[in-house]
Amino acid sequence: MSRSGRADAGKTGGEGETGIMNAYEKVMTAxxxxxxxxxxxIKNIFTGFAEMHGDRRFGDDPAVIGGIxxxxxxxxxxxxVEKGHSAKERAYRNFGAPSPEGYRKAxxxxxxxxxxxxxxICFVDTSGAFCGSEAEERGQGQAIAENxxxxxxxxxxxxxxxxxxxxxxxxxxxxxxxxVWMLENAVYSVISPEGCASILWHEPGRAAAAAENxxxxxxxxxxxxxxxxxxxxxxxxxxxxxERLRERLEETAEELSADPELLAARYERxxxxxxx
Amino acid sequence: xxxxxxxxxxxxxxxxxxxxAAVQQDDGEPEKVCPNCRxxxxxxxxxxxxxxxxxxxxxxMKARQRIRxxxxxxxxxxxxxxxxxxxxxxxxxxxxxxxxxxxxxxxxEGVVCGTAQIRKQAxxxxxxxxxxxxxxxxxxxxxxxxxxxxxxxRERLPVVGFLVSGGARMQEGLVSLMQMAKxxxxxxxxxxxxxxxxxxxxxxxTGGVTASFGMEADIIAAEPGAxxxxxxxxxxxxxxxxxxxxxxxxxxxxxRHGFIDCIIPRKRQRGALAALLAMHCR
Numbered sequence: 001m002s003r004s005g006r007a008d009a010g011k012t013g014g015e016g017e018t019g020i021m022n023a024y025e026k027v028m029t030a031x032x033x034x035x036x037x038x039x040x041x042i043k044n045i046f047t048g049f050a051e052m053h054g055d056r057r058f059g060d061d062p063a064v065i066g067g068i069x070x071x072x073x074x075x076x077x078x079x080x081v082e083k084g085h086s087a088k089e090r091a092y093r094n095f096g097a098p099s100p101e102g103y104r105k106a107x108x109x110x111x112x113x114x115x116x117x118x119x120x121i122c123f124v125d126t127s128g129a130f131c132g133s134e135a136e137e138r139g140q141g142q143a144i145a146e147n148x149x150x151x152x153x154x155x156x157x158x159x160x161x162x163x164x165x166x167x168x169x170x171x172x173x174x175x176x177x178x179x180v181w182m183l184e185n186a187v188y189s190v191i192s193p194e195g196c197a198s199i200l201w202h203e204p205g206r207a208a209a210a211a212e213n214x215x216x217x218x219x220x221x222x223x224x225x226x227x228x229x230x231x232x233x234x235x236x237x238x239x240x241x242x243e244r245l246r247e248r249l250e251e252t253a254e255e256l257s258a259d260p261e262l263l264a265a266r267y268e269r270x271x272x273x274x275x276x
Numbered sequence: 277x278x279x280x281x282x283x284x285x286x287x288x289x290x291x292x293x294x295x296x297a298a299v300q301q302d303d304g305e306p307e308k309v310c311p312n313c314r315x316x317x318x319x320x321x322x323x324x325x326x327x328x329x330x331x332x333x334x335x336x337m338k339a340r341q342r343i344r345x346x347x348x349x350x351x352x353x354x355x356x357x358x359x360x361x362x363x364x365x366x367x368x369x370x371x372x373x374x375x376x377x378x379x380x381x382x383x384x385e386g387v388v389c390g391t392a393q394i395r396k397q398a399x400x401x402x403x404x405x406x407x408x409x410x411x412x413x414x415x416x417x418x419x420x421x422x423x424x425x426x427x428x429x430r431e432r433l434p435v436v437g438f439l440v441s442g443g444a445r446m447q448e449g450l451v452s453l454m455q456m457a458k459x460x461x462x463x464x465x466x467x468x469x470x471x472x473x474x475x476x477x478x479x480x481x482t483g484g485v486t487a488s489f490g491m492e493a494d495i496i497a498a499e500p501g502a503x504x505x506x507x508x509x510x511x512x513x514x515x516x517x518x519x520x521x522x523x524x525x526x527x528x529x530x531x532r533h534g535f536i537d538c539i540i541p542r543k544r545q546r547g548a549l550a551a552l553l554a555m556h557c558r
Binding site for chain 2 (some may be wrong): 129131132133135136137138139140141142144145146148149150152153168169172173175176188189190191195196199200213214215216220221224226266267270271273274275276
């Protein structure tokens with residue numbers, strides 16, 4: 001599927017030395033099991049991480065990790081979707097598909113961050129909210145909706161980084177932020193390319209074409225005004241990579257903490273998307 | 277008002293798309309076949325019964341029919357009717373689909389918004405349109421809902437909404453996904469202003485609409501038998517390879533699990549909404 005003739009969509013090409021990657025190659029890269037996961041970011045960027053469990057309602061979702069840590073000198077609340085590395089851990093983490101309890105845990109910790117004036121940093125990497133009957137019974141839709149609503153007026157800075165897959169509402173529930181960044185080869189989409197191809201054309205095999213059309217790459221998301229920054233992957237997982245990201249997070253947390261119009265700007269950030 | 281309204285759901289609901297069988301011409305009088313009890317109902321009778329079969333099956337209803345059913349006569353003033361759909365991603369085939377949906381529904385987009393009175397009480401009202409791409413939320417739907425909540429907050433009016441939606445509109449990609457956050461923020465501002473929002477979930481209310489303004493109302497009602505959920509039942513079955521419990525994702529199921537306040541049959545909706553509005557009158 002050619003992208004020519006599309007005036008307002010961004011280029012898909014990767015900026016790195018690896019040459020041009022098409023959208024579906026990026027989807028595959030974003031899903032790659034060898035990429036750093038949420039806990040790697042927590043380990044390498046923050047110090048003194050104290051993990052907090054549970055939603056105080058029903059349970060503790062291993063697909064979402066949350067807690068308090070230092071970003072440089074500043075205490076922050078960190079939330080990360082965790083996919084896990086080994087087969088065993090991936091199963092334990094439910095492959096990074098959060099249940100309602102995961103979103104409720106995240107919200108509980110975010111409200112706590114608000115109480116104590118801590119910025120919130122989220123690392124998002126999920127193919128989507130868990131798709132199962134138990135999740136439906138416990139209100140998956142309600143849990144996501146509540147996060148969208150509450151995050152829109154959370155009185156502390158929120159920064160979200162999509163580090164791999166940003167799967168639909170399940171990702172958005174942790175991305176109602178003042179700044180959303182994406183890794184160079186991360187993807188962010190309303191539906192998986194496979195799901196889109198199967199619904200539209202009844203051919204899951206046309207996922208590559210769907211991926212092109214969905215404009216789900218970091219470059220597309222930036223063009224559409226959905227994200228602010230793209231994080232280079234040239235040294236992904238190296239100490240220098242985390243150091244750069246930590247510095248950028250520190251600067252941005254500092255800048256946002258001083259903004260008296262934080263909530264008005266957050267409202268406008270989403271208000272303008274698709275304004276007619 | 278909160279009592280359960282029991283009836284069997286057709287087993288092959290998915291295959292039928294929950295829709296009524298096609299209108300048939302039989303000796304001149306058009307009729308519909310109830311997908312639940314298979315009865316043939318003359319259209320004149322069905323209209324008199326507000327598109328509800330004797331067995332309790334609620335046929336889908338167009339947005340303007342809903343508003344006519346609920347609002348005081350001639351009280352509806354439409355807002356944002358002129359908003360036109362953009363095709364932000366230049367998605368292949370989307371323009372054609374919009375055109376077909378426009379012809380099929382007689383509407384220019386998936387939601388109708390405005391102001392009205394319900395038993396002399398002023399409200400902002402929106403009704404989603406099932407025949408326009410199943411009320412899916414793209415930028416126009418998101419914009420109209422957001423603008424309506426902002427208007428209601430300014431004018432200090434309650435919002436009454438009738439929802440029906442397959443969720444986010446994938447042809448608008450991330451722009452459509454962001455409408456979930458945008459509408460939610462507007463609902464929150466309206467709510468923080470101390471104003472009432474009543475949502476009536478009708479068949480089907482799913483996906484990104486459930487996960488945004490569907491589940492954010494002060495009072496969430498549903499029509500009997502309506503499908504209410506986030507992920508699609510078929511997708512869940514394919515993903516988990518487990519059989520789903522009986523009555524999965526019906527309004528009754530959702531009520532039992534504590535996620536909606538009440539189930540209100542169509543014939544009682546106008547009265548019930550008027551009563552609830554009166555209780556919030558200051």
